[in-house]
Amino acid sequence: xxxxxxxxxxxxxxxxxxxxxxxxxxxxxxxxxxxxxxxxxxxxxxxxxxxxxxxxxxxxxxxxxxxxxxxxxxxxxxxxxxxxxxxxxxxxxxxxxxxxxxxxxxxxxxxxxxxxxxxxxxxxxxxxxxxxxxxxxxxxxxxxxxxxxxxxxxxxxxxxxxxxxxxxxxxxxxxxxxxxxxxxxxxxxxxxxxxxxxxxxxxx
Numbered sequence: 222x223x224x225x226x227x228x229x230x231x232x233x234x235x236x237x238x239x240x241x242x243x244x245x246x247x248x249x250x251x252x253x254x255x256x257x258x259x260x261x262x263x264x265x266x267x268x269x270x271x272x273x274x275x276x277x278x279x280x281x282x283x284x285x286x287x288x289x290x291x292x293x294x295x296x297x298x299x300x301x302x303x304x305x306x307x308x309x310x311x312x313x314x315x316x317x318x319x320x321x322x323x324x325x326x327x328x329x330x331x332x333x334x335x336x337x338x339x340x341x342x343x344x345x346x347x348x349x350x351x352x353x354x355x356x357x358x359x360x361x362x363x364x365x366x367x368x369x370x371x372x373x374x375x376x377x378x379x380x381x382x383x384x385x386x387x388x389x390x391x392x393x394x395x396x397x398x399x400x401x402x403x404x405x406x407x408x409x410x411x412x413x414x415x416x417x418x419x420x421x422x423x424x425x
Contacts, residue, residue: 251320252328252389254287260425261285261396266302267420278302281422283396290315290332305342307350309376310365312336317389323415327390327397334379340365350374375405382408388417395421 261283268276278297283290291312298304313335321327339355340363341347347360355373356366372378385407388399399407399414406412 249319250317250328251326252317252330252391254317256391257285257389257396258287259285261422262425263420264423266297266300268300276300283422285315288314307342307346308340308365310338310340321388324388324390324399324417326392327388327399327417329386329388329413332385332387334369334383334385336367336369337373337376337379338365338367338369339373339376377408382406384408386410386413388414390417392421394424396424397421 261281263280263282266278266280268278270276278300280295280297280302282293282295285291289312292310294309294311295302296306296308298306311334313333315330315332318329318331321329339350341350341360342362344362347362350356350366350373351360353374354371356368356371358366360366368376369379372381386409387407390397397417400416400418401407401414402412407414
């Protein structure tokens with residue numbers, strides 16, 4: 222359970238989501254929706270330090286159109302990203318708003334959570350999700366469940382948090398999202414990041 226709590230804390234602080242449909246003055250923004258279109262993946266097994274000195278390992282896989290986004294976020298128990306623990310999957314619309322006044326080269330965007338899903342890849346995680354009342358069914362290893370209405374551990378129901386207020390920046394074949402605040406909460410405009418994540422995803 223200590224490991225599960227540590228994962229919940231660290232994953233909650235990661236940039237899990239992105240995306241939104243173009244509206245308003247999006248065409249005037251530095252980052253354009255056509256620049257975001259395509260597949261973007263982690264070039265390597267990424268890692269993030271935990272408070273206890275250990276690390277969480279993960280890979281991000283984005284697919285974006287000019288209106289919608291989808292993300293598969295996989296966590297692993299090893300530095301080679303071979304031992305999967307769980308997968309979180311997100312999808313929804315996105316909108317680019319205006320250029321950031323605080324982060325050079327970045328554009329503000331609202332990234333909507335229409336739906337999210339979880340998959341446990343090992344039994345302890347399945348038991349963790351079951352105890353946390355994630356989804357509406359019985360958790361089995363390898364079987365995905367939608368968690369949009371119930372939330373799941375570090376994920377709120379979409380009715381409680383339907384949008385991440387984020388920033389994006391494109392540099393060549395690299396896409397950067399915003400660095401999440403310590404509490405992982407980007408559900409309101411005042412929580413929009415004021416810095417970029419140090420690691421980009423790379424166009425596939």
